[in-house]
Amino acid sequence: MTDEDVDKVLQKTSRAASQVDPALLSGIADSINSSLRPVRPLPPTWILTGELAVICAAVAMTAAARTGFYGVEKLGLWERVLIFSTLAILVWMTGKEFVRQLIPGSRQPLSVGSILTIGSAALLGVFAMVFRDYRTDHFISAGIACLLTGLLLAFPAACMSGLLLRRGFAVNPVAAGLGGGALAGLCGVTMLELHCPNFQALHVLVWHTAVLPGSAAAGALVGWALYRRSSAE
Amino acid sequence: MNSADNLNTLMARYQAGDCAAVTALVECVGPQLHRFFMAQTASRSDADDLLQETWLRIHRVRHTYRPSEPVLPWFYAIARRVRIDHHRRASRTTALERPLEEVSDAAATLPSEEAHWEELETLLAPLSESQREILRMMKVAGMSLEEVARATSCSVGSVKQKVHRAYRNLRERMTAMGPKRGSSRGLS
Numbered sequence: 001m002t003d004e005d006v007d008k009v010l011q012k013t014s015r016a017a018s019q020v021d022p023a024l025l026s027g028i029a030d031s032i033n034s035s036l037r038p039v040r041p042l043p044p045t046w047i048l049t050g051e052l053a054v055i056c057a058a059v060a061m062t063a064a065a066r067t068g069f070y071g072v073e074k075l076g077l078w079e080r081v082l083i084f085s086t087l088a089i090l091v092w093m094t095g096k097e098f099v100r101q102l103i104p105g106s107r108q109p110l111s112v113g114s115i116l117t118i119g120s121a122a123l124l125g126v127f128a129m130v131f132r133d134y135r136t137d138h139f140i141s142a143g144i145a146c147l148l149t150g151l152l153l154a155f156p157a158a159c160m161s162g163l164l165l166r167r168g169f170a171v172n173p174v175a176a177g178l179g180g181g182a183l184a185g186l187c188g189v190t191m192l193e194l195h196c197p198n199f200q201a202l203h204v205l206v207w208h209t210a211v212l213p214g215s216a217a218a219g220a221l222v223g224w225a226l227y228r229r230s231s232a233e
Numbered sequence: 234m235n236s237a238d239n240l241n242t243l244m245a246r247y248q249a250g251d252c253a254a255v256t257a258l259v260e261c262v263g264p265q266l267h268r269f270f271m272a273q274t275a276s277r278s279d280a281d282d283l284l285q286e287t288w289l290r291i292h293r294v295r296h297t298y299r300p301s302e303p304v305l306p307w308f309y310a311i312a313r314r315v316r317i318d319h320h321r322r323a324s325r326t327t328a329l330e331r332p333l334e335e336v337s338d339a340a341a342t343l344p345s346e347e348a349h350w351e352e353l354e355t356l357l358a359p360l361s362e363s364q365r366e367i368l369r370m371m372k373v374a375g376m377s378l379e380e381v382a383r384a385t386s387c388s389v390g391s392v393k394q395k396v397h398r399a400y401r402n403l404r405e406r407m408t409a410m411g412p413k414r415g416s417s418r419g420l421s
Binding site: 002005006009010011020021024025026027028029031032033035036037038039041042044102103104105106107108109111170171172231 | 264
């Protein structure tokens with residue numbers, strides 16, 4: 001038995017004559033035609049990704065401007081370049097993946113889960129390189145304050161991103177929620193790096209990085225809840 | 234102009250609000266999607282429901298199609314998702330509704346047609362769900378590796394690997410069943 005033999009059997013069994021009722025097809029066409037309006041196709045992925053990146057930057061900068069740029073002022077030049085270029089790359093990658101989730105049948109070289117893993121690992125690596133103060137003063141209280149601030153800031157970023165990419169996500173709402181949550185989480189991390197003057201390594205490694213998976217998990221939960229609600233209707 | 238170009242043009246006209254393009258698109262893609270669903274459910278009534286639900290969803294997200302992108306993966310990604318949603322909904326209610334479903338399915342599907350699709354399902358039964366799905370897309374829908382990869386959100390390498398494993402499983406199974414299998418499929 002060769003692959004060609006298997007192929008022949010598959011070809012033979014899959015060529016079953018399946019006639020669709022013409023009335024069904026004309027019913028579908030009539031139903032669509034009754035509510036047909038012209039729509040504008042989505043703009044290119046890079047434009048939507050750019051808009052998402054602008055939203056993230058604007059939300060993080062606005063929040064940091066209100067609370068103070070204490071963190072970024074304490075950082076050296078190369079530390080600023082390393083941290084914020086990493087965040088910019090991650091925002092671009094995650095935004096691109098979030099946009100791809102909107103488009104059925106789009107090419108997806110990396111899954112949202114892979115990007116989340118890569119993003120968390122990249123942040124841990126950069127933070128471990130930059131921050132060398134290994135004290136743990138007020139580890140829990142200061143940490144929870146930063147985590148909550150990051151997550152709270154992720155909320156408006158997620159809402160604005162969702163508003164930009166509304167009317168879609170026909171394929172996988174949970175993965176879309178994960179992507180949107182991860183993008184909003186990166187916005188929260190960016191704001192913390194601009195604002196938080198606590199440079200203790202463990203604080204940054206644990207609590208700042210936790211904003212990313214925390215926000216992504218919240219996004220996936222929202223996607224799942226919306227999916228359950230729509231499938232129950 | 235080949236079939237794919239024709240579908241791309243029809244989709245662009247559909248987005249522009251052309252009623253004739255909708256009718257042509259439904260008549261062109263509808264039977265393909267119906268076959269895709271028949272290959273999975275072996276029930277005409279289920280396939281009809283899935284086809285209608287798929288077109289409703291296609292209509293809702295028609296703005297997400299870009300004329301520069303291949304059109305078949307776009308259709309099949311939506312159809313695949315509708316099938317998954319339907320399967321999940323059905324599995325939540327199967328325990329209560331199964332006897333009625335069986336009665337309606339038996340009445341709704343022509344015996345020879347049902348037997349044909351069930352034959353395909355029996356053949357693919359030992360494979361994993363993802364392997365079955367990929368073979369159905371390739372053999373029933375006639376899609377390329379690249380198109381299947383897009384429709385299933387996988388890489389082309391992953392699709393190739395699944396096809397390779399599926400063929401190996403089928404080859405081993407058919408070899409083990411030998412002449413009995415061959416005669417039942419008209420291979421001997």
